[in-house]
Amino acid sequence: MQKQYELLTGKGHSPSEAFNETTEEATQSLYPYIDTKGIHELYKRCSTTAQRGALDHNEIFRKALTEPLRDLYLRIIKGEQQDIQTRAINRILNSGMWQAGKTTRELRPENQRLS
Numbered sequence: 001m002q003k004q005y006e007l008l009t010g011k012g013h014s015p016s017e018a019f020n021e022t023t024e025e026a027t028q029s030l031y032p033y034i035d036t037k038g039i040h041e042l043y044k045r046c047s048t049t050a051q052r053g054a055l056d057h058n059e060i061f062r063k064a065l066t067e068p069l070r071d072l073y074l075r076i077i078k079g080e081q082q083d084i085q086t087r088a089i090n091r092i093l094n095s096g097m098w099q100a101g102k103t104t105r106e107l108r109p110e111n112q113r114l115s
Helices: 002-010 015-037 039-045 048-077 082-093 096-106
Strands: none
Touching (some): 002 015, 015 039, 082 096
């Protein structure tokens, strides 16, 4: 999500638009849909172009993430990750993406106070 956000803001999209396209769409629309209907229904309802893109890029992402995730898992098992993890979490939470997200989520209708 972070890289997609950075790509969109780097191409001139506003922080709120980039956050909506990356995080909000996933957490508020796609993930709940997958939770209730299943991934097979999501694929069925997507256009052929979207299906093809997801299928074609699946292996690219799988290959790109396998080694880093394996290395991370081994560092966690060895207890080498805690300090790195704490610093990384703080860096992420203080990033522009999650600051935009905080503001975006405060603006949701369900988070508005009635006067």
